Amino acid sequence: xxxxxxxxxxxxxxxxxxxxxxxxxxxxxxxxxxxxxxxxxxxxxxxxxxxxxxxxxxxxxxxxxxxxxxxxxxxxxxxxxxxxxxxxxxxxxxxxxxxxxxxxxxxxxxxxxxxxxxxxxxxxxxxxxxxxxxxxxxxxxxxxxxxxxxxxxxxxxxxxxxxxxxxxxxxxxxxxxxxxxxxxxxxxxxxxxxxxxxxxxxxxxxxxxxxxxxxxxxxxxxxxxxxxxxxxxxxxxxxxxxxxxxxxxxxxxxxxxxxxxxxxxxxxxxxxxx
Amino acid sequence: xxxxxxxxxxxxxxxxxxxxxxxxxxxxxxxxxxxxxxxxxxxxxxxxxxxxxxxxxxxxxxxxxxxxxxxxxxxxxxxxxxxxxxxxxxxxxxxxxxxxxxxxxxxxxxxxxxxxxxxxxxxxxxxxxxxxxxxxxxxxxxxxxxxxxxxxxxxxxxxxxxxxxxxxxxxxxxxxxxxxxxxxxxxxxxxxxxxxxxxxxxxxxxxxxxxxxxxxxxxxxxxxxxxxxxxxxxxxxxxxxxxxxxxxxxxxxxxxxxxxxxxxxxxxxxxxxxxxxxxxxxxxxxxxxxxxxxxxxxxxxxxxxxxxxxxxxxxxxxxxxxxxxxxxxxxxxxxxxxxxxxxx
Numbered sequence: 012x013x014x015x016x017x018x019x020x021x022x023x024x025x026x027x028x029x030x031x032x033x034x035x036x037x038x039x040x041x042x043x044x045x046x047x048x049x050x051x052x053x054x055x056x057x058x059x060x061x062x063x064x065x066x067x068x069x070x071x072x073x074x075x076x077x078x079x080x081x082x083x084x085x086x087x088x089x090x091x092x093x094x095x096x097x098x099x100x101x102x103x104x105x106x107x108x109x110x111x112x113x114x115x116x117x118x119x120x121x122x123x124x125x126x127x128x129x130x131x132x133x134x135x136x137x138x139x140x141x142x143x144x145x146x147x148x149x150x151x152x153x154x155x156x157x158x159x160x161x162x163x164x165x166x167x168x169x170x171x172x173x174x175x176x177x178x179x180x181x182x183x184x185x186x187x188x189x190x191x192x193x194x195x196x197x198x199x200x201x202x203x204x205x206x207x208x209x210x211x212x213x214x215x216x217x218x219x220x221x222x223x224x225x226x227x228x229x230x231x232x233x234x235x236x237x238x239x240x241x242x243x244x245x246x247x248x249x250x251x252x253x254x255x256x257x258x259x260x261x262x263x264x265x266x267x268x269x270x271x272x273x274x275x276x277x278x279x280x281x282x283x284x285x
Numbered sequence: 286x287x288x289x290x291x292x293x294x295x296x297x298x299x300x301x302x303x304x305x306x307x308x309x310x311x312x313x314x315x316x317x318x319x320x321x322x323x324x325x326x327x328x329x330x331x332x333x334x335x336x337x338x339x340x341x342x343x344x345x346x347x348x349x350x351x352x353x354x355x356x357x358x359x360x361x362x363x364x365x366x367x368x369x370x371x372x373x374x375x376x377x378x379x380x381x382x383x384x385x386x387x388x389x390x391x392x393x394x395x396x397x398x399x400x401x402x403x404x405x406x407x408x409x410x411x412x413x414x415x416x417x418x419x420x421x422x423x424x425x426x427x428x429x430x431x432x433x434x435x436x437x438x439x440x441x442x443x444x445x446x447x448x449x450x451x452x453x454x455x456x457x458x459x460x461x462x463x464x465x466x467x468x469x470x471x472x473x474x475x476x477x478x479x480x481x482x483x484x485x486x487x488x489x490x491x492x493x494x495x496x497x498x499x500x501x502x503x504x505x506x507x508x509x510x511x512x513x514x515x516x517x518x519x520x521x522x523x524x525x526x527x528x529x530x531x532x533x534x535x536x537x538x539x540x541x542x543x544x545x546x547x548x549x550x551x552x553x554x555x556x557x558x559x560x561x562x563x564x565x566x567x568x569x570x571x572x573x574x575x576x577x578x579x580x581x582x583x584x585x586x587x588x589x590x591x592x593x594x595x596x597x598x599x600x601x602x603x604x605x606x607x608x609x610x611x612x613x614x615x616x617x618x619x620x621x622x623x624x625x626x627x628x629x
Contacts, residue, residue, distance in 0.1 A: 013411060013412075014406075014409040014410070014411060015409075017406045017409075017410075017411070017412050017415075018406045018407060018409070020406075021402065021403045021406035021407075022403075022406075024399075024403075025392065025395065025399070025403050028394070028395055028399065029392075029394055029395075032394040107389070107390070107391075107392065107393075108386050108389040108390040108391075109390055109391070109392065111350070111353075111355050111383075111385060111386065111390065112383065112390060112404065112407075112451075113407065114354075114355060115353045115354055115355050115378055115381070115383055116378055116404070116407035116408060117375045117376075117378035117379040117407075117408060117409065118406075118407050118408070118409055123407070274357065277354075277355065277356050277357045278356075278357045278359070279290070279291070280288070280290045280321075280347075280350075280356055282355065282356070283355070283386075
């Protein structure tokens with residue numbers, strides 16, 4: 012058990028050291044959150060003519076659309092880093108020539124992938140924290156101690172689901188040597204069908220079905236219920252259950268697909284190509 | 286063991302719109318497949334330093350990758366340290382230390398210590414034990430004082446030492462070394478070879494050394510398998526392999542700017558020779574080309590060849606009549622050259 016934890020820790024530290032080797036990324040983290048969601052807030056204000064909308068309240072349950080958008084942006088940042096991070100991580104190992112060594116080591120690859128996922132999560136969390144601070148300081152988002160733990164739990168469940176999907180992308184990256192375009196497509200699927208910028212009820216019923224298959228949908232509904240509608244965690248038990256089911260399915264599919272692709276590329280001899 | 290790779294067909298930007306003609310399809314059926322290993326069957330004894338000698342593209346790296354479970358063979362299997370590479374992959378991996386791909390297989394943005402600690406974790410070493418082992422190996426490689434510098438600041442030779450250190454982290458009984466001295470200068474090459482010899486003689490490790498450097502195989506290995514086009518053509522002790530051409534007289538002439546086709550014209554002048562071959566050198570680096578004549582009467586060949594070269598104003602830099610090398614064995618067995626650029 013200790014040895015496996017050491018693998019996760021080593022992978023995590025390795026990726027973070029790489030991040031620190033390119034410190035310009037911190038400038039990106041400091042500035043990009045502002046450019047990410049502020050235009051949408053300003054757009055909303057221009058359309059609505061104020062900071063609240065009664066027609067919005069009829070769908071979303073709250074007239075304040077700014078916190079609604081802000082929370083969508085914060086949780087969506089986890090989508091971006093997980094989708095792009097894992098596939099690119101595998102590709103980078105192949106590019107560096109280290110993939111052969113990783114795959115020929117006796118440890119269970121699952122722990123290496125967990126370490127990679129954790130390091131991507133830390134990047135996402137730092138990104139999310141800077142967005143959160145901007146939102147609290149400038150857009151009136153409220154954060155109390157009582158809601159931190161439930162929100163953290165929901166974010167963890169979201170991350171698990173996203174990394175199941177990311178494993179699928181990592182498997183694609185192993186076989187086809189790049190998953191960037193597929194990640195880009197999935198990013199827009201999340202963007203369009205999950206309630207990132209608007210409530211899912213805006214979509215036609217048949218498109219809402221797609222949204223209801225995405226872990227981000229349930230995470231956003233749950234977080235917004237807790238933070239904006241002041242509901243307790245027991246109120247969102249259906250969303251938590253849905254997240255657990257989706258997480259289990261996508262993680263199983265992701266690991267199975269990764270192992271299958273690993274075997275296929277080892278047979279075809281293209282495993283260390285990039 | 287056998288391994289084939291399917292070549293990808295590239296039919297141009299709009300090739301996918303064009304239907305392949307029947308003749309094209311029939312022609313490409315055979316050329317689409319590269320036979321990397323063709324029924325390779327070798328046995329390496331415990332504690333042996335076994336050489337795998339062959340030119341680029343012979344199948345050495347493919348064999349090493351199959352043994353290290355990076356590739357899955359198409360046919361057959363292998364047993365490494367008593368474990369089957371297909372069925373007991375974890376045990377095989379735990380028994381092996383691997384050097385493949387050289388300096389490029391490390392994280393250049395990390396320090397030597399960070400690199401080794403990371404790879405030690407993949408071998409399920411406890412953290413404290415990994416730290417002690419990393420210190421020991423850095424000392425062995427004489428890199429302790431630079432352990433906390435990034436590998437991007439290291440020379441190629443130093444990075445290769447770290448690659449060898451990585452293979453030794455978990456003190457495996459078996460080492461697979463794929464061209465460990467490739468691209469290194471003579472000083473570092475000597476150091477690496479000395480370490481390989483020590484690992485074999487003093488620590489009793491079983492080592493498979495894949496190389497295209499004939500001298501390396503000759504100096505280090507207990508036995509050598511000569512491999513070409515995926516086939517093992519001979520396996521024996523280097524001296525016994527050289528005895529295959531011992532009775533054969535050898536003339537070797539080093540020269541600069543030999544005209545093209547000179548080996549063909551010399552073949553007609555030396556009808557009794559078994560083999561006449563031209564090995565191109567790299568004259569920009571000062572390495573002359575070499576004409577080798579195996580078999581027949583060396584004395585006759587010397588005068589014939591020198592006359593022929595003088596008539597074509599070829600500058601001769603060296604003449605050697607004598608002892609065949611493993612390269613000559615390779616040429617005799619396969620008819621092909623071992624290296625393009627000559628010896629290291």
